[in-house]
Amino acid sequence: MIPAPSILWVRRDFRVSDNEALTAAAKDGPIIPVYFATTWSQNHHWTGPKRQHFLCECLASFDANLRTLGARLIIRHGDALSGLRSLIGETGAKAVHYQADPDPHGKKQESALALLCQDLGVELIRHYEVSIHEPDALETQSAQPYRVYTPFSKAWLALDKPSPIPKPKELHTPVDIASEALPTVNHWGLEKPDSQLLEAGERAARKRLKYALEHVVSGYSDQRDIPSVPGTSRLSQDLRFGLLSARTIHAAAADAHEHACAAARDGIFKFIKEIAWREFYIAILHHWPEVLDHEFNPDWRGLPWNEPDDKFELWKRGKTGFPIVDAGMRELLSTGYMHNRVRMITAMFLTKDLHHDWKLGESFFMQHLIDGEIASNNGGWQWSAGTGADAAPYFRIQNPWSQTKRYDPKGLYIKKWVPELKDVDAKLLLDPPEDDQPIADDYPLPCLDHKTERERTLAIFKKHKEQCC
Numbered sequence: 001m002i003p004a005p006s007i008l009w010v011r012r013d014f015r016v017s018d019n020e021a022l023t024a025a026a027k028d029g030p031i032i033p034v035y036f037a038t039t040w041s042q043n044h045h046w047t048g049p050k051r052q053h054f055l056c057e058c059l060a061s062f063d064a065n066l067r068t069l070g071a072r073l074i075i076r077h078g079d080a081l082s083g084l085r086s087l088i089g090e091t092g093a094k095a096v097h098y099q100a101d102p103d104p105h106g107k108k109q110e111s112a113l114a115l116l117c118q119d120l121g122v123e124l125i126r127h128y129e130v131s132i133h134e135p136d137a138l139e140t141q142s143a144q145p146y147r148v149y150t151p152f153s154k155a156w157l158a159l160d161k162p163s164p165i166p167k168p169k170e171l172h173t174p175v176d177i178a179s180e181a182l183p184t185v186n187h188w189g190l191e192k193p194d195s196q197l198l199e200a201g202e203r204a205a206r207k208r209l210k211y212a213l214e215h216v217v218s219g220y221s222d223q224r225d226i227p228s229v230p231g232t233s234r235l236s237q238d239l240r241f242g243l244l245s246a247r248t249i250h251a252a253a254a255d256a257h258e259h260a261c262a263a264a265r266d267g268i269f270k271f272i273k274e275i276a277w278r279e280f281y282i283a284i285l286h287h288w289p290e291v292l293d294h295e296f297n298p299d300w301r302g303l304p305w306n307e308p309d310d311k312f313e314l315w316k317r318g319k320t321g322f323p324i325v326d327a328g329m330r331e332l333l334s335t336g337y338m339h340n341r342v343r344m345i346t347a348m349f350l351t352k353d354l355h356h357d358w359k360l361g362e363s364f365f366m367q368h369l370i371d372g373e374i375a376s377n378n379g380g381w382q383w384s385a386g387t388g389a390d391a392a393p394y395f396r397i398q399n400p401w402s403q404t405k406r407y408d409p410k411g412l413y414i415k416k417w418v419p420e421l422k423d424v425d426a427k428l429l430l431d432p433p434e435d436d437q438p439i440a441d442d443y444p445l446p447c448l449d450h451k452t453e454r455e456r457t458l459a460i461f462k463k464h465k466e467q468c469c
């Protein structure tokens, strides 16, 4: 007799290698991997065409990879809960496997699914793979979640790491299960992005990992802050879409560290610690889901932010007259990616120079980033605003001009993304223009004076602290 199938509810993990849920679901019989394409239309608050297009490509490549193993991806439209109820009814599935989601919305769905499965008498099996360690695995000596990265990272490094799981040899999906076609961005009322995006899919991600290990991580300590060079791994979207598990990346980096010469070890170790930043923010969101609505640090709740205005529009379009800020925003608009150093500069500029609420920036980044990850994005924005867990103190305000001198002194990154400035002497990109003269005909003057706005920020934060504490 053919055993009853197991459903694998596919949410954000589009890989066949090192996929614990897939391997477990397929262990004792046929498997039904199913993805539910929700039916919201167009202006979804936190989603945009670039990441959605990347998702579609991931779905297609995941389906192709499953087919090489004998299975296929079932696509259904609409709400996952009602879809799972129907699918269980149609197929007589005996179990539902899923990978736990780090976000509050995903967790709510999981609670509802638990009730559904109980109701239907179907086994529900949870897998946790979004980060290497469950957020609850790490706590301080007083049994509290960590609020500060450095002790968190020490505890994280000290925990034994699980090994990657080999790809299943063979899978089987019953032939008679109906599926919609693989979605395109039109499904959500979006237009296909016109710019060339990074290649999606597990194979492309594995290539990026190999490249990073062979050419990037050994020099990571020196190069990671220079936005004009490929000095970082470019694996963030691969983690976001589970094209690679954090487990796989860690194991490969740890192996490289073990076999590296002394000079390369520092860079590789630093790279491994960046993976811990991601896990730190996942843990913060797990323990304090309210960070999506409020400042993590209660002292900074109720700060008087400016209403979005014309300058916010300039920031969004990369037209502020601050070359490094504009270069970052244009890189984001064009590619769906922005270098980490420049994410910090643009985020501080929005919050500390324009005095706009970090939530506006958080939302704009989520709409445009292919690697848009709720926990890391919220963490990055609250860090930059000075309101988050282990954030930059409010008085440490990055000066966009000094940052340019330090990290892009020859203007290579700026010239790449702001073509109006490509023939300008790099020295002119390092300080505000003299005598209010534009540095290029079609490039605007700075929309504000950094020193003045810095003083204003210090005064606003100081006054708020005095009033509330």
Ligand SMILES: Cc1cc2nc3c(=O)[nH]c(=O)nc-3n(C[C@H](O)[C@H](O)[C@H](O)COP(=O)(O)OP(=O)(O)OC[C@H]3O[C@@H](n4cnc5c(N)ncnc54)[C@H](O)[C@@H]3O)c2cc1C
Residues within 6 Å of the ligand: 224, 232, 233, 234, 235, 236, 237, 239, 240, 271, 274, 275, 276, 277, 278, 279, 281, 338, 339, 340, 341, 343, 344, 347, 365, 369, 371, 372, 373, 374, 376, 377, 378, 379, 380, 381, 384
């Ligand atoms: C305002 C702001 C918003 C951000 N939004 C996101 C986001 O939506 N999604 C996202 O993945 N990262 C976000 N980051 C973190 C960081 O900028 C990106 O992870 C990094 O630029 C991705 O490039 P990479 O893969 O080459 O990173 P690498 O430098 O090669 O780092 C390796 C991996 O470590 C993790 N990592 C590195 N730095 C951080 C960090 N500061 N916080 C959390 N994880 C980190 C990422 O998963 C990254 O892929 C944000 C940072 C800031 C300041």
